Amino acid sequence: xxxxxxxxxxxxxxxxxxxxxxxxxxxxxxxxxxxxxxxxxxxxxxxxxxxxxxxxxxxxxxxxxxxxxxxxxxxxxxxxxxxxxxxxxxxxxxxxxxxxxxxxxxxxxxxxxxxxxxxxxxxxxxxxxxxxxxxxxxxxxxxxxxxxxxxxxxxxxxxxxxxxxxxxxxxxxxxxxxxxxxxxxxxxxxxxxxxxxxxxxxxxxxxxxxxxxxxxxxxxxxxxxxxxxxxxxxxxxxxxxxxxxxxxxxxxxxxxxxxxxxxxxxxxxxxxxxxxxxxxxxxxxxxxxxxxx
Amino acid sequence: xxxxxxxxxxxxxxxxxxxxxxxxxxxxxxxxxxxxxxxxxxxxxxxxxxxxxxxxxxxxxxxxxxxxxxxxxxxxxxxxxxxxxxxxxxxxxxxxxxxxxxxxxxxxxxxxxxxxxxxxxxxxxxxxxxxxxxxxxxxxxxxxxxxxxxxxxxxxxxxxxxxxxxxxxxxxxxxxxxxxxxxxxxxxxxxxxxxxxxxxxxxxxxxxxxxxxxxxxxxxxxxxxxxxxxxxxxxxxxxxxxxxxxxxxxxxxxxxxxxxxxxxxxxxxxxxxxxxxxxxxxxxxxxxxxxxxxxxxxxxxxxxxxxxxxxxxxxxxxxxxxxxxxxxxxxxxxxxxxxxxxxxxxxxxxxxxxxxxxxxxxxxxxxxxxxxxxxxxxxxxxxxxxxxxxxxxxxxxxxxxxxxxxxxxxxxxxxxxxxxxxxxxxxxxxxxxxxxxxxxxxxxxxxxxxxxxxxxxxxxxxxxxxxxxxxxxxxxxxxxxxxxxxxxxxxxxxxxxxxxxxxxxxxxxxxxxxxxxxxxxxxxxxxxxxxxxxxxxxxxxxxxxxxxxxxxxxxx
Numbered sequence: 001x002x003x004x005x006x007x008x009x010x011x012x013x014x015x016x017x018x019x020x021x022x023x024x025x026x027x028x029x030x031x032x033x034x035x036x037x038x039x040x041x042x043x044x045x046x047x048x049x050x051x052x053x054x055x056x057x058x059x060x061x062x063x064x065x066x067x068x069x070x071x072x073x074x075x076x077x078x079x080x081x082x083x084x085x086x087x088x089x090x091x092x093x094x095x096x097x098x099x100x101x102x103x104x105x106x107x108x109x110x111x112x113x114x115x116x117x118x119x120x121x122x123x124x125x126x127x128x129x130x131x132x133x134x135x136x137x138x139x140x141x142x143x144x145x146x147x148x149x150x151x152x153x154x155x156x157x158x159x160x161x162x163x164x165x166x167x168x169x170x171x172x173x174x175x176x177x178x179x180x181x182x183x184x185x186x187x188x189x190x191x192x193x194x195x196x197x198x199x200x201x202x203x204x205x206x207x208x209x210x211x212x213x214x215x216x217x218x219x220x221x222x223x224x225x226x227x228x229x230x231x232x233x234x235x236x237x238x239x240x241x242x243x244x245x246x247x248x249x250x251x252x253x254x255x256x257x258x259x260x261x262x263x264x265x266x267x268x269x270x271x272x273x274x275x276x277x278x279x280x281x282x283x284x285x286x287x288x289x290x291x292x293x
Numbered sequence: 294x295x296x297x298x299x300x301x302x303x304x305x306x307x308x309x310x311x312x313x314x315x316x317x318x319x320x321x322x323x324x325x326x327x328x329x330x331x332x333x334x335x336x337x338x339x340x341x342x343x344x345x346x347x348x349x350x351x352x353x354x355x356x357x358x359x360x361x362x363x364x365x366x367x368x369x370x371x372x373x374x375x376x377x378x379x380x381x382x383x384x385x386x387x388x389x390x391x392x393x394x395x396x397x398x399x400x401x402x403x404x405x406x407x408x409x410x411x412x413x414x415x416x417x418x419x420x421x422x423x424x425x426x427x428x429x430x431x432x433x434x435x436x437x438x439x440x441x442x443x444x445x446x447x448x449x450x451x452x453x454x455x456x457x458x459x460x461x462x463x464x465x466x467x468x469x470x471x472x473x474x475x476x477x478x479x480x481x482x483x484x485x486x487x488x489x490x491x492x493x494x495x496x497x498x499x500x501x502x503x504x505x506x507x508x509x510x511x512x513x514x515x516x517x518x519x520x521x522x523x524x525x526x527x528x529x530x531x532x533x534x535x536x537x538x539x540x541x542x543x544x545x546x547x548x549x550x551x552x553x554x555x556x557x558x559x560x561x562x563x564x565x566x567x568x569x570x571x572x573x574x575x576x577x578x579x580x581x582x583x584x585x586x587x588x589x590x591x592x593x594x595x596x597x598x599x600x601x602x603x604x605x606x607x608x609x610x611x612x613x614x615x616x617x618x619x620x621x622x623x624x625x626x627x628x629x630x631x632x633x634x635x636x637x638x639x640x641x642x643x644x645x646x647x648x649x650x651x652x653x654x655x656x657x658x659x660x661x662x663x664x665x666x667x668x669x670x671x672x673x674x675x676x677x678x679x680x681x682x683x684x685x686x687x688x689x690x691x692x693x694x695x696x697x698x699x700x701x702x703x704x705x706x707x708x709x710x711x712x713x714x715x716x717x718x719x720x721x722x723x724x725x726x727x728x729x730x731x732x733x734x735x736x737x738x739x740x741x742x743x744x745x746x747x748x749x750x751x752x753x754x755x756x757x758x759x760x761x762x763x764x765x766x767x768x769x770x771x772x773x774x775x776x777x778x779x780x781x782x783x784x785x786x787x788x789x790x791x792x793x794x795x796x797x798x799x800x801x802x803x804x805x806x807x808x809x810x811x812x813x814x815x816x817x818x819x820x821x822x823x824x825x826x827x828x829x830x831x832x833x834x835x836x837x838x839x840x841x842x843x844x845x846x847x848x849x
Binding site for chain 1: 299345347348370371374378379381383385386388389390391392395397399400401402403404405406407408411432433444447448451639642643644645662664668669671673675676677678681690692694715721735
C-alpha cells in the first residue's frame with residue numbers, strides 16, 4: 001500500500017499537480033522558481049532517493065542551457081545592453097528571461113518525474129473513467145499491450161536472428177527491410193492472438209450491458225480537508241499574482257530580484273503549495289516517530 | 294433434470310463440406326464431471342463454443358441446446374453468460390488487463406456489479422484460491438500456471454453453474470497442470486459446479502471424470518464412465534483412439550489375462566495393486582536384452598562452462614554449465630520451470646551469447662547462429678513465419694541460405710513431412726501439428742546436423758505427438774542429432790536416447806533415458822511409477838513393457 005502523499009485520494013493528488021503547475025507558470029520570479037526547484041528535488045529524494053531524477057538530470061541541464069543561450073540571442077528587448085554579438089544586442093532583460101524559462105522548464109520536469117510516481121496509470125484512469133468509461137477501458141487495454149508487444153518483438157527478433165534476419169547488422173536499407181518484416185510478424189501474430197482475447201472478453205459478458213467500474217478509492221474526511229487547504233492557498237496565491245507580487249517585471253524596468261514586504265507573505269503561500277506533498281510526508285513521518293515511542 | 298442437454302446438434306463451418314459436429318445428442322446432470330476427448334478436429338472445441346453462446350462460431354447449425362430445460366436462446370444473454378463460464382487454452386491470450394486484480398473483476402464489472410459486492414466476492418475467491426500475494430502483481434510476471442489459475446478464478450467469480458474448459462492445461466508444465474486440474478476438481482466436488490473439460494492429459498483427468506465422451510469426426514462415438522469407455526475402445530479395437538487411453542490402462546489391457554472392467558487401473562495406485570499380483574516366473578529373464586547405448590560416441594557439439602544472465606544485475610540463468618552432445622543422438626533436457634532450459638537452447642543456437650564459456654561445434658568455436666548446421670525450433674513456431682503461405686516461407690528460407698536447387702529439397706522435405714496439402718495455406722491457419730511440421734520444414738531445409746527443439750509437444754494431441762516422435766526418430770536415423778527441451782516426460786521416455794536434468798542453471802545428471810527415469814523417484818513416467826519395486830521387471834513405457842514382458846498375456 002502507498003503511504004504519505006501517495007495514499008491520498010487520486011483527486012487530491014491530481015489537484016495538487018494542476019495547482020502546482022498553475023503556480024509555477026504564474027509566479028515567474030527567479031527567487032520563487034529556485035525555491036520551487038529545491039522543494040521538488042527534495043520531494044524526489046523522499047520518493048525514490050532521486051533515482052529517476054538522476055536519469056533525467058543530464059537532459060534537464062542540456063535543455064535549460066539551450067534556453068539560457070537561445071533566449072538572449074532571439075530576444076533583444078530591454079534597456080540594459082550587456083554587449084553586442086554579430087551586430088545584435090544582448091540585453092540583461094533577455095538573459096533574465098532566459099533564466100526564467102530555463103528554471104521553469106527544470107521545475108516542471110522535476111514535477112513531472114514525481115507525477116509518474118504519485119499518479120500511477122490506474123489512479124489516473126480512475127479519475128477519468130467516470131466521464132469516459134469506454135476510453136478508460138481502451139487505455140487500460142493499451143497499457144497492457146505496449147509492454148506485451150515489446151516483449152513479443154524481442155522474442156521475434158531473437159528467433160529471426162537465427163534465420164539471418166537481423167536489424168543489428170548489414171546495410172541500412174536491408175536493416176530497415178528486416179525491421180519492417182519483424183514488425184509485420186508481430187502484427188500478424190498479435191492480431192491472431194487478439195481474437196482469442198476478444199473471445200475471452202465476450203465469454204465474460206463484455207458488451208452485453210452497461211459496465212460498472214470498480215472504485216478502489218474512497219474520499220475520506222482527510223482528503224476533503226486537504227482539498228480545502230489547497231484551494232484556499234491557491235486562491236490566495238492567485239490573488240497575490242493579480243496584485244503583481246511574485247512576478248519579476250522585466251519591461252519597461254527591470255525589477256530587483258530581492259523580495260520586499262508583502263511579497264514574502266505570498267512567497268510563504270507559494271512554498272506551502274509547492275511543498276504540500278513534503279508537508280504531508282513530514283506529518284506522517286512525525287506521527288510515526290511518536291507512535292513508535 | 295439435466296442441466297445441459299443437446300438434441301441432434303449439427304454444425305458446419307462456412308465453405309466446408311463435412312460437418313464439424315454431426316447429430317450430437319447427450320445430456321449432463323448437475324454436478325457431473327465430463328471429460329471430452331478425441332483427435333484434433335473432431336469437433337470438441339466447436340461443441341464447447343456452441344454451448345457458450347457469446348462465442349458461438351458462425352456457420353450452418355441445426356438441433357437444439359437446452360439449459361435447465363429451456364432453450365439456450367430463450368435466456369437473457371447476461372444470465373447465460375454468467376452461468377456458463379469458459380476457460381480457454383492459452384493462458385496469456387485470455388487475459389485482458391494489466392494487473393491480476395483488474396483481471397479478476399473484469400467480468401464482474403461487465404455484469405454491472407456494484408463495488409461493495411465485488412469486494413466481498415473477490416475477498417472470498419482470493420481466500421479460496423490462495424492468490425492474495427498475486428493481487429497487485431502485473432500479470433506478465435506470473436508463470437503460465439498462475440495465469441491460468443487467475444483465468445479460472447476470474448470466470449468462477451461470476452458464479453457459473455457450468456464450467457467449460459477447452460484444453461486448459463495444454464500450455465502448462467505437468468506440475469502446474471496437475472494443480473490446475475485439482476482446483477477444477479475441487480470446484481466440482483465442493484460446490485457442485487458442472488464441468489465439461491476437453492483435455493489431452495488423460496492420465497490426470499480420467500480418474501477425476503464421472504463420464505467420458507469420445508468424439509471422432511464430429512460425432513459422439515462412445516460415452517460412459519471412464520472404465521467402460523476404455524474397455525469399449527479396447528474391445529472394439531478402435532485403433533485411432535489408442536493413443537488417447539491413459540498409459541496405466543494401456544499397460545493393463547495389453548498384459549492382463551482376463552479383462553475385468555472394474556480392474557482397469559486409472560491411477561498409479563490402482564495400477565500398482567494390479568502389478569503386485571503379477572508373478573515373476575512368467576518372465577523369461579533371458580529375454581531381457583542388454584541395451585547397449587554405447588555406440589560410437591563422437592561429440593558434435595560441446596558446451597563448456599557457460600555463464601549467462603540477461604541483465605547485469607539480474608539472476609544468473611546458466612552457471613558453469615557444461616554439456617556434450619554426441620553425433621546422431623537424441624538428447625532430452627528436463628527440469629522445472631525457470632531453470633534455464635530454454636535459455637540454454639538459445640545459447641546453443643547462438644541466439645544469445647553467454648558472458649563466459651565456450652561453444653564448440655565440430656571442433657570449432659562459434660558465437661553466432663550457424664543456421665545451416667544448427668537449426669532451432671522455438672516454443673512458439675508462429676514466430677518463424679514471415680510469408681503468407683507455407684510454400685512462400687520455404688522458398689524464402691531457401692533463398693535466405695542461398696541453397697542450390699532448392700525446389701527439389703523442398704519437395705523432398707514436404708513429402709517426408711506429409712504437408713503437401715497445406716503448402717498454399719497461411720501458416721497461422723493450419724492446425725497445431727501442421728504448424729509444427731511447417732516450422733520443422735523451414736528449419737530443416739538447409740539440412741542442418743543438429744536440431745534444437747524447445748517444447749515440441751506443447752499443445753499437440755497424443756496422436757500428433759506419437760507421429761512427431763516417430764518422424765523425428767526417422768530423421769535421427771538419417772543422421773540428425775536432436776536436442777530437445779521438454780516437460781513431457783512420457784514423450785521423452787518413449788523417444789529420446791539420453792536425458793539430462795537441469796537444476797539451478799546447471800546440468801545435474803546425464804544418462805541414458807531408461808536409466809534416467811528408473812533412477813528418478815518422482816520425476817518419472819506413470820508406467821514406471823506403476824511397475825517399480827514390484828516382482829516384475831521395471832519398465833518406463835508401454836512400448837518397453839511390450840518388449841520386455843513379451844506380448845503374451847500374463848496370468849494374474
